[in-house]
Amino acid sequence: AGMVESTGEGVTRFTPGARVISTFFPEWIDGRPTADARTLPYKTTGGYFQGMLSEYVIVNENGLVAAPETLDDAEASTLPCAGLTAWFALVERGHLRAGQSVLVQGTGGVAIFALQIAKAxxxxxxxxxxxxxxxxxxxxxxxxxxxxxxxxxxxxxxxxLTNDRGIDHIIETVGGENLRHSLRAVAVHGRISVIGVLAGSEISLPAGELLLKSPVIQGIGVGHRRALEDFVRAVDVTRLKPVIEHRYRFNQLAQALEHLDRGAFGKIVLTRE
Structure with missing residues (x-):
């Protein structure tokens, strides 16, 4: 998150002085990402494209969205990855409705955003x-x-707790064998959003339970720019405040990574000042 310092020729989406946040997939604007069955869609910021741990970065205008008016830069910086992942799972793809039940596994960045979004x-x-x-x-x-x-x-x-009904929507952040327990806990025709693989990336499930419960099991790889723009508007309307456990300076990257390894409650962020 930051402010546009200057723009190049032909740039129309932003002007100098605009507050912006980056997108996780700069080329994924809406709909399906550009990829095929053989080539996985993984051209990400901080991976294929230049990351954001810098005082100045050069990015394509399509890889930015307007920052929420109700958040400071540190808070806004938590939206493009953890926040959007939770939003994409529950709202964009999950069509969550009032009165439904949501199970959030853990208390990390995605999990706490999912809690806040679900309550909203x-x-x-x-x-x-x-x-x-x-x-x-x-x-x-x-x-x-x-x-x-x-x-x-x-x-x-x-x-x-549910009188055997189960959960309408499970945010699965563990993976591995834990997915079997999520399948047990999900309601008939419920939904499981697979986000994390902390316990392993290999998955196998009992066919009988899967067939008879018939849940939607969806993999969530963050989300597209249009969904992030929707999420930003929702943040401003609902006054959602990201939970930041600690703010580190750029020169404290090592301490920040150690904090991540210990397990943060919500998010940690890196700030220039």
Missing amino acids: QGAEVFVTSGSDEKLARAKQLGADYGINRLKGDWAEGIYE
């Missing part, structure tokens, strides 16, 4: 975590129920 949409939110302290913090943000995944079978906990 009028959903009932369940959170799993291995920390009672983090579950208490999640409830302070509006979570309706917290389940400590280290104190028993969390899917059984979902059965008890």
Whole structure:
């Protein structure tokens, strides 16, 4: 996130002085990304394209959107990846409706954004975590129920809390064998958004449960620019405030990465000043 310093010839979307945030996929504007069955769509900022850990960057105008008016630059910088991932899963692809139930796994950046977005949409939110302290913090943000995944079978906990109905939409941030538990916990014809692979990238599921419950299982790879623009407008309207556990300076990158390894509650950010 930052301010446009100057523009090149032919630039029409922004003028100097505009506050902007980057997009995760600079070339993915809307609809389907440019790719095919063989070539995966992974031309990302900070990967294929230049990253943002710099005082000045040169980017194509199509890889930027207007920053939300209600957030400062540090807060706005959390939207293009973690925030948009949660928004894309729940709203853009998930069509979340008021009164539905959402299960958020963990309390990292995507998870906390999912909690906030789900509550803003009028959903009932369940959170799993291995920390009672983090579950208490999640409830302070509006979570309706917290389940400590280290104190028993969390899917059984979902059965008890929902009278066996299960969860309409699960934000799956763990992957691996955990997806089997998400399949157990999801409601009939519910939805599982697969976002993280912390427990492993290989997935296998029991066919009977998958066929009879018939959930939508969708992979979420962040999202396109139009969805980010929608999300920015929603942030301004709802006054959603990203949860930032700590702000580090550019020269504190090593400490910031160590914090990530320990597991942040919400986001950490790097600032120039």
